[in-house]
Amino acid sequence: MHTAGVWVWRSLSRAPGGVGQDAEEAFKKTVEIDRLIDLLRHANPQELQKTVVENILAFNEGFWIRLAARTDTCKSEDDKKDYEELALSVMSIVDRIVHKTNEKIESSTDVLQGILKPVVDEKEEISWPPRDPEALKAMEEEVTQMEQEGQLDEGFLSEVNAQLRQAKEDGDKPGLVAMLQKVLQLYASRVLSKRSYAKRGNEVLKAEEFLEVLIKAPEEEWNKLLLDSMTFGKGDVSPEDLYAVIKKRIERTLIRTEGGSYQQRVLTEYLKGIQSRAEEIVQVFQGKPE
Incomplete structure (x- = not known):
């Protein structure tokens, strides 16, 4: 049986049209979803909300199908109940986030302004890097804080990209361009640093x-x-x-x-x-x- 399974997998990997690659990608996705489910299962209420916010884009159809499949294969009623309660909790948190989406997008400008505030002097032309090294440190701390609160979502990233595109088109605001690029770098550094494979x-x-x-x-x-x-x-x-x-x-x-x-x-x-x-x-x- 095992040998047959290996043969099927190898046959798929050689099949035309990228079937093997699709199967491998599907397997990787399932592994990632399982990791997220396990993380959610072992989280306390505060950690659960934070984890949902940090992984909000992961709660797609594939996630719910996988969660339902794991619920159906539970060996005990207690485990099944745990999964059902987890599903309800996650749905509730996601629902709250979705209903706040419009409000969040509207406030994305405020979030960005809050991040830039330490390095922007309203009385002077925008310059980069900031003259005060402490200002950059304060900006980094603001990014960290906002990311932890789940404020740096798609709406925020969309706002930064829109302003960055406009600043580049204007062509006379190199300081602002560099500043906005720094915001995106700080965001990427923060998010990518959460996982270690070393x-x-x-x-x-x-x-x-x-x-x-x-x-x-x-x-x-x-x-x-x-x-x-x-x-x-x-x-x-x-x-x-x-x-x-x-x-x-x-x-x-x-x-x-x-x-x-x-x-x-x-x-x-x-x-x-x-x-x-x-x-x-x-x-x-x-x-x-x-």
Whole structure:
């Protein structure tokens, strides 16, 4: 039976039209949904609400189908009841969030203004970086706080992207463009830093660990970190290994986020930005500029 299963899987992977790839993607999605369900099951009421807010885009049809399937396969009535109560709780939280969507979108401008307030001097032209280093730190703290409260949702990201697009079109506000890009970088860094893949059992995966250092670091520090940690500089992480873990992290991000969402775009662009910077440094170091 096991051998037959392996044969079927291999046959699918060779089938035309990407059937095997589709099956693999479906399996990965199921694994991610199961992880989320387990996380929700073991959360206390406060953690449950926070987890739902952080994963709001994950509660699609696939999630509810999987949750229903797990409920149906429970071996005890107690477990089944737990799942049913979990479903009701999650639906209630999601419903509250959905009903507040219009209000949230309307207040997204206020959230963005609150984040930018420490670095914006209303009396002077917008400049970047801010003259006061503490202002940038305050801005970072505001992003962290707003993200924890679930305020940095699709409505917020849409607002930032709209203002960024307008600022670029105007062409005379480079300070504002840089400021808004920084907001998106801080958001991406915060969200991507929540998950670590640097350990496999007791083994530390150096390339994964280094990627996580880059993810958390300000963009201005990437050059030094790359030179200090990669094989073309002073370190022991090869470009190929770094590119491989970036590719894997992008794949994980695509699986965990809603297709076409601003969140997906912001997170993947941030990771691609790290790779682009690494490629630039490699080319310069090897004396082969483009």
